[in-house]
Amino acid sequence: MxxxxxxxxxxxxxxxxxxxxxxxxxxxxxxxxxxxxxxxxxxxxxxxxxxxxxxxxxxxxxxxxxxxxxxxxxxxxxxxxxxxxxxxxxxxxxxxxxxxxxxxxxxxxxxxxxxxxxxxxxxxxRFDTAYRQMKEVLDAGEHGYATLVHCRHRNPSVPEGYTTRNMIDDTAIHEIDICRFLLDEEIVSVRVDTPRATSRRYDHLQDPLVLVARTASGVLIDDEVNVNIQFGYSIECELVMEAGTVRLGDQERVHVRDTAGNRNAMCQSHIDRFQxxxxxxxxxxxxxxxxxxxxxxxSWDGYAATCVVDAGLASLEDGGLQVDVEMIAKPAFYA
CATH class of the missing domain: 3.40.50.720 (NAD(P)-binding Rossmann-like Domain)
Structure with missing residues (x-):
């Protein structure tokens, strides 16, 4: 068919x-x-x-x-x-x-x-080989349970119409969902920190941001959202367990070694990285x-991510205060 x-x-x-x-x-x-x-x-x-x-x-x-x-x-x-x-x-x-x-x-x-x-x-x-392998390592249980997740979402640049709000609702939402997927639990609170802003941004943009979240069991997630990093599209994730760590593999395309040194080409877009x-x-x-x-x-996953985004936006507007994520009870239909 x-x-x-x-x-x-x-x-x-x-x-x-x-x-x-x-x-x-x-x-x-x-x-x-x-x-x-x-x-x-x-x-x-x-x-x-x-x-x-x-x-x-x-x-x-x-x-x-x-x-x-x-x-x-x-x-x-x-x-x-x-x-x-x-x-x-x-x-x-x-x-x-x-x-x-x-x-x-x-x-x-x-x-x-x-x-x-x-x-x-x-x-x-959720369909990326490296993230799926990370989840397999955690689920196998050999290294104990998760305690921390360190995420980095770096873009070479963004268009002028991109807003500080978009750093959470369009960009960090990917880390929000993949951490829920990796850890198989809900995020219950969020705080958004605002480091020193890069001079490479548009004036209206607060860049970078760091989203700090905590899950129901207490796993702490930090997500650096840095959308004018210039050098490439770099997605990083390290999952810390009781007796080991697992992180995404290198995402460069090729290595060149010559008289100028040892260097590699970087991904330049989400299509390049996640095709x-x-x-x-x-x-x-x-x-x-x-x-x-x-x-x-x-649909529940979509709802949960939206609720976390809402809490993140509230924290951003409130000057970085921790905000609890408000959600309805999970319907049995999605259990």
């Missing part, structure tokens, strides 16, 4: 997903593309012979669309995710699931009413949809 995939949101991320489905993955075809910008939808759909829509409702209703991939802005995710659930169609929604806990709760309520997990949130790091994880994420989703089963992160 070849699945018909409908894409909502024909921006850069959406087009990247179209290319990987067509060129790199198996079991699916591009059936339709929707975007409020008709020209963007047409340009994205044309190479694949896909139907063009200017409304998400039309795409979701299309009988040729078996499953939906959402790559629009986070603020507009909730209505389309709920519409997919009500139509009984699996949906892979890029992070965040929604930008408010209330919208995430509405999605979970719709999914529970449908009686079936249909929503996967696009936290692609294989993106491909694995979407391929596993396609395979799961074809088998009528859920895979990857759930």
């Amino acid at each position: 070849t699945l018909g995939i409908g894409l909502i949101g024909a921006g850069g991320m959406g087009r990247a997903h179209l290319a990987r489905i067509h060129n790199d993955l198996a079991g699916a075809r591009i059936a339709a593309v929707a975007d409020i910008n008709a020209e963007a939808a047409r340009t994205a759909a044309e190479p694949y012979g896909a139907t063009v829509y200017t409304s998400s409702a039309e795409l979701i209703a299309d009988p040729q669309v078996d499953a939906v991939l959402i790559a629009t802005f986070g603020k507009v995710h909730a209505p389309d995710v709920i519409a997919c659930v009500e139509a009984g169609k699996y949906v892979l929604c890029e992070k965040p699931l929604a930008t408010t806990p209330e919208d995430c709760i509405a999605i979970m309520e719709a999914e529970q009413k449908a009686g079936k997990k249909l929503v996967t949130v696009g936290f692609m790091r 294989e994880a993106f491909n694995r994420e979407v391929q596993e989703w396609i395979n799961a949809v074809a088998a009528d089963r859920h895979t990857g992160s759930t």
Whole structure:
């Protein structure tokens, strides 16, 4: 069976997903593309012979669309995710699931009413080989339980429209989710510290930030978010256990040794670093949809990450005070 995939949101991320489905993955075809910008939808759909829509409702209703991939802005995710659930169609929604806990709760309520997990949130790091190996080391238990996680999220630069808020809700959200995945427990409090700002930033931006979080069992997480580091896109993580540590392997491309020294090329973007994880994420989703089963992160994971982001933003606004993460009790549906 070849699945018909409908894409909502024909921006850069959406087009990247179209290319990987067509060129790199198996079991699916591009059936339709929707975007409020008709020209963007047409340009994205044309190479694949896909139907063009200017409304998400039309795409979701299309009988040729078996499953939906959402790559629009986070603020507009909730209505389309709920519409997919009500139509009984699996949906892979890029992070965040929604930008408010209330919208995430509405999605979970719709999914529970449908009686079936249909929503996967696009936290692609869960599909990265190195992170999965880190989790295997911890879960094996040989080194005891986790006590600390040190994270670093460094970008060479960001566009002028990127805000200090985005450092938490668009960037640190990746570490928030992957730490929940690694540790298999919830984050219960957050503090955001503001070090001396780099001169390489736009004036409106507080860069870098350090997000400090604590989990239910007391594991302490620190996440340096540094988005104008200049030299490359560098994602680092070290998990400290009672009797050992495990960290991500080196992420450089090649080593050059000559009279100038020993040096290596660095990743320059999230696509460069996580291309294989993106491909694995979407391929596993396609395979799961074809088998009528859920895979990857759930709506609850999207909700939990949004709640932690909310606490982080509150801490930032309150001058770095520790803020407790407020969450509803986890529904049995997501146990």
